[in-house]
Amino acid sequence: MIKLENVSKKFGTGNTALSDVTFSIDKGEFVFIVGPSGSGKTTLFRLLIRETTPTTGSIHIGEWDIGNLPKKHVPHLRKRIGVVFQDLKLLRDRTIFENIIFPLEVVNASYDTAKKKVEEILEQVGIADQRDKFPIQLSGGELQRAAIARALAFSPEIILADEPTGNLDTTTSWEIVKLLQDINNSGTTVIMATHNTDIVNSLLKRVLTLEKGELVKDDAKGKNNHKAKQKSNAS
Amino acid sequence: MRSAKTSWKHIRRSPYQALAAIFIMMLTFLAISFFSFIVFGSSVVIKYFESKPQVTAFFKDDAKQENIDQLQNSLSQTGKVSHMRFVSKKEALHIYKEQNKNDPLLLDLVTEDILPASLEISTSNIDDLGAVSETLKTSPYVSEVIYQKDIVSTLSTWTNAIRIIGITLIGILTLVSIFIMMTVIGFKVSQKREEIEIMRLLSATGWYIRWPFVLEGIFYGVCGTFLGWLIASASIFYATPYLQTFLRGIPLLPVSPVFLLELFAGELFLAVLLGMLASSLAVLRYLK
Numbered sequence: 001m002i003k004l005e006n007v008s009k010k011f012g013t014g015n016t017a018l019s020d021v022t023f024s025i026d027k028g029e030f031v032f033i034v035g036p037s038g039s040g041k042t043t044l045f046r047l048l049i050r051e052t053t054p055t056t057g058s059i060h061i062g063e064w065d066i067g068n069l070p071k072k073h074v075p076h077l078r079k080r081i082g083v084v085f086q087d088l089k090l091l092r093d094r095t096i097f098e099n100i101i102f103p104l105e106v107v108n109a110s111y112d113t114a115k116k117k118v119e120e121i122l123e124q125v126g127i128a129d130q131r132d133k134f135p136i137q138l139s140g141g142e143l144q145r146a147a148i149a150r151a152l153a154f155s156p157e158i159i160l161a162d163e164p165t166g167n168l169d170t171t172t173s174w175e176i177v178k179l180l181q182d183i184n185n186s187g188t189t190v191i192m193a194t195h196n197t198d199i200v201n202s203l204l205k206r207v208l209t210l211e212k213g214e215l216v217k218d219d220a221k222g223k224n225n226h227k228a229k230q231k232s233n234a235s
Numbered sequence: 236m237r238s239a240k241t242s243w244k245h246i247r248r249s250p251y252q253a254l255a256a257i258f259i260m261m262l263t264f265l266a267i268s269f270f271s272f273i274v275f276g277s278s279v280v281i282k283y284f285e286s287k288p289q290v291t292a293f294f295k296d297d298a299k300q301e302n303i304d305q306l307q308n309s310l311s312q313t314g315k316v317s318h319m320r321f322v323s324k325k326e327a328l329h330i331y332k333e334q335n336k337n338d339p340l341l342l343d344l345v346t347e348d349i350l351p352a353s354l355e356i357s358t359s360n361i362d363d364l365g366a367v368s369e370t371l372k373t374s375p376y377v378s379e380v381i382y383q384k385d386i387v388s389t390l391s392t393w394t395n396a397i398r399i400i401g402i403t404l405i406g407i408l409t410l411v412s413i414f415i416m417m418t419v420i421g422f423k424v425s426q427k428r429e430e431i432e433i434m435r436l437l438s439a440t441g442w443y444i445r446w447p448f449v450l451e452g453i454f455y456g457v458c459g460t461f462l463g464w465l466i467a468s469a470s471i472f473y474a475t476p477y478l479q480t481f482l483r484g485i486p487l488l489p490v491s492p493v494f495l496l497e498l499f500a501g502e503l504f505l506a507v508l509l510g511m512l513a514s515s516l517a518v519l520r521y522l523k
Binding site: 049051072074075076077078079083085089091102103106107108150154 | 429430432433434436437438439440443
C-alpha cells in the first residue's frame with residue numbers, strides 16, 4: 001500500500017532529513033516509527049501527505065506516485081490519509097464539533113451527511129459530550145481524541161499519528177493507543193510516530209527505527225531499543 | 236454558497252475595514268458616474284450645436300431697418316442662405332420675457348431698449364457658415380456675430396480638458412481603491428494564515444480557500460458602486476430644474492432612466508472586475 005524506495009530529503013539549508021530510506025507497509029498494518037528528535041519522523045509524514053517532495057527516490061501510495069503527483073490531485077491524496085498532527089492543529093475559535101466537521105465542509109459534503117458522520121466519530125472516539133466545547137476547554141487526552149476524530153472524518157485508508165501521546169500521562173496515553181488500535185482493527189492502516197518505549201514494547205507491532213534520517217532497523221514484532229542502544233554507546 | 240457564507244462572516248467580523256473598502260469604492264464610482272454625466276452631456280450639447288448650422292448677428296442700436304434689409308438682400312443673393320429670420324428689439328424682449336417668466340426681478344430690469352435686434356441665419360451647408368459669418372462681420376451695422384462653430388470648438392476644448400482631468404482622477408482613485416482593497420483583504424488573509432494552512436492540510440483546494448476572499452472583494456465593489464451611482468443619480472435629479480434653465484432648448488434633461496440603468500450595469504461590471512482583481516492580487520501576494 002505504501003512503498004518508499006531510496007527516498008532522501010535534503011533541505012535548502014543543507015540539512016539531510018532523510019537518507020536513502022526504503023520500506024513498504026501493507027494495507028491494515030499498525031506500524032510504529034521510532035527514533036530520537038530530528039531523526040526524520042515528521043519529515044517522513046510530511047512526504048507522505050505531499051506537504052513536501054523527496055529530493056531523490058520515489059514514494060507510492062496505492063497506485064499514486066506521490067513525488068510526481070500533479071498539484072490538483074493533492075487534495076484527493078489528503079482525503080485518503082488522515083493525519084493527527086504533533087501540534088494537533090485544531091482551530092481555537094471553533095467548537096470540537098466544528099473542528100471535526102471542517103474537513104467535510106472543505107470538500108463541500110452536504111451538511112446533514114457530514115453532521116451524521118461527525119456524530120458517529122465523536123461517539124467512536126468517546127468525546128460526544130464535549131462536542132460544543134472549544135479546544136481551550138478540553139484536557140490533553142480529549143484534545144488528542146478530537147484530533148484523531150478529525151483525522152477520521154474522511155474514513156481514510158491510512159492514519160498518520162505524529163507523537164499522539166507526547167504530552168499525555170500514562171493512563172491517557174494508553175487510552176489513545178487503544179483507540180488507534182481499534183481504528184486499525186477496523187481495517188485502517190495506522191502509522192504512529194512515538195518516543196514512548198513502554199507502548200512500543202508492549203504492543204509488539206512492527207517498528208521502523210530512524211536515526212539521523214536513516215532507517216536503521218525494521219522489526220516485524222519489534223521493540224524500541226534505540227534508547228538502550230544510545231545508553232550503551234554513551235557508556 | 237458556503238464560500239458566500241464564509242465571506243459574509245469575514246465582513247461581519249471586521250466592519251470598519253469593510254466600511255473603508257466600501258467608501259473608497261463609492262468615491263471611485265461617484266467620480267466615474269459624474270464623469271460619465273459630463274462626457275455624455277457635453278456630447279449631446281455639442282451635437283445640438285452641430286445640428287444647427289446657424290450664425291446670429293446682433294445689430295448696433297443705430298442700425299436702421301433699411302440697412303438691415305440691404306444686408307438681408309445681399310446675403311440672399313449669395314445663394315448660401317437657407318433660412319433667415321429677423322428678430323426685432325420688441326421680439327427679443329418678448330423672447331426674453333418668455334424665458335424668464337418665473338423670475339419677475341429679471342423682467343423688471345430689462346426693457347426693449349437694451350436688447351439688440353438680431354438676424355438668425357441658417358445655411359444649407361455647414362461649410363458656408365464661415366463665409367456668411369465673415370460677410371456679417373464686415374458690415375458696419377453689426378456689433379457682434381455669434382458663430383456656432385466657435386461655441387462647438389470652445390465646448391470641445393473644455394470637454395477634452397474635463398475628459399483628461401476625469402480620466403486621471405478616476406485612474407488615481409481606481410488605483411487607490413485597488414490598493415486599499417488589497418490591504419484590507421490581505422490583512423484578513425494573513426490573520427487567517429493558520430486556518431488556511433490547516434485547510435490545505437485537510438485537502439482544501441486552492442479555489443476553496445480563495446473564493447471567500449474573492450467574493451469579499453466583489454461585495455465591496457458592488458456595494459461601493461451602488462452607493463456611488465445612487466448618490467450621483469440623486470444629485471443629477473436634484474439639479475435637473477437648475478440645469479434645465481441653464482441648458483434651455485438642448486434635449487439633455489431630465490436624464491433618461493435607461494441611460495442611468497445602462498451606466499449602473501456598466502459600473503457594476505467594472506466593480507466586479509475591480510473587486511476580483513484586488514482580492515486575487517491580495518490572495519496571490521499572501522497565499523504563496
